[in-house]
Amino acid sequence: MKKHTLEISGIQKRFGDKTILSDVYLKCETSEIIGLLGRNGSGKSTLLKIVAGLESVPDRCVRIDSVSLNIKNALMNNVSYLDQDQFIPNHLSVQKVIALSIDKENRINFCEDQFIKKLLNKKIRHLSTGELRYLEIKIVLSNSSLFALLDEPYNGLSPLMIETINEMIKGSLNKKGIIVTDHNYQNVVKIANRLVLIKDGKTHPIKEKTELVEKGYLTSMAF
Numbered sequence: 001m002k003k004h005t006l007e008i009s010g011i012q013k014r015f016g017d018k019t020i021l022s023d024v025y026l027k028c029e030t031s032e033i034i035g036l037l038g039r040n041g042s043g044k045s046t047l048l049k050i051v052a053g054l055e056s057v058p059d060r061c062v063r064i065d066s067v068s069l070n071i072k073n074a075l076m077n078n079v080s081y082l083d084q085d086q087f088i089p090n091h092l093s094v095q096k097v098i099a100l101s102i103d104k105e106n107r108i109n110f111c112e113d114q115f116i117k118k119l120l121n122k123k124i125r126h127l128s129t130g131e132l133r134y135l136e137i138k139i140v141l142s143n144s145s146l147f148a149l150l151d152e153p154y155n156g157l158s159p160l161m162i163e164t165i166n167e168m169i170k171g172s173l174n175k176k177g178i179i180v181t182d183h184n185y186q187n188v189v190k191i192a193n194r195l196v197l198i199k200d201g202k203t204h205p206i207k208e209k210t211e212l213v214e215k216g217y218l219t220s221m222a223f
């Protein structure tokens with residue numbers, strides 16, 4: 001499979017007089033999982049939203065295969081984004097959402113899943129937090145984008161669903177690169193090929209877990 005590269009650099013992002021991101025470099029290739037860690041408010045979601053085209057920065061800051069993508073639609077086709085908040089409208093039925101999101105030829109396969117099968121006759125508003133999150137993640141991972149950005153995917157998921165989602169993420173790597181952030185850092189550490197910490201607006205590549213303590217993300221009690 002031809003490898004593709006998503007590269008992010010030179011981002012300066014301020015909200016009012018507060019600088020959120022000032023020295024960011026992130027690279028993700030297809031078949032890679034980058035784990036993005038950082039304290040609350042460090043700018044993880046802001047960075048993912050910038051890459052997804054939902055927060056504005058100069059176009060040259062986000063590149064795929066060295067090409068700056070300045071047409072938002074082109075960017076969206078190559079990058080899919082799982083928001084940390086619900087993105088599927090409550091009034092829809094699960095079947096309608098699947099019909100709208102998944103190509104006809106892939107729908108049967110999509111529904112051949114112990115968790116999805118139980119949801120097929122329900123409305124979105126009647127799903128539990130974990131059921132909804134599972135459906136959303138599966139939809140994001142099933143589309144044809146080259147890169148998927150997952151903001152707090154594990155939120156509300158039981159251990160069994162987390163294991164299934166981790167397998168699903170790994171199974172998508174023949175087509176995709178993944179950037180994942182979650183406060184369930186153990187899962188992020190477990191699944192990621194590389195870790196990056198955001199601190200003081202800057203990205204710090206993490207080689208050893210002890211660096212997470214040195215940089216103030218974890219206490220030594222975590223080991």
Ligand SMILES: Nc1ncnc2c1ncn2[C@@H]1O[C@H](COP(=O)(O)OP(=O)(O)OP(=O)(O)O)[C@@H](O)[C@H]1O
Pocket residue numbers: 015016020038039040041042043044045046047
């Ligand atoms: N649209 C906005 N306007 C003003 N400030 C914002 C906006 N979006 C985010 N912020 C601020 O930017 C900072 C970074 O927010 P962000 O959501 O990116 O952090 P995060 O690392 O994802 O945090 P958490 O882990 O708690 O979700 C926070 O201080 C937040 O209050």
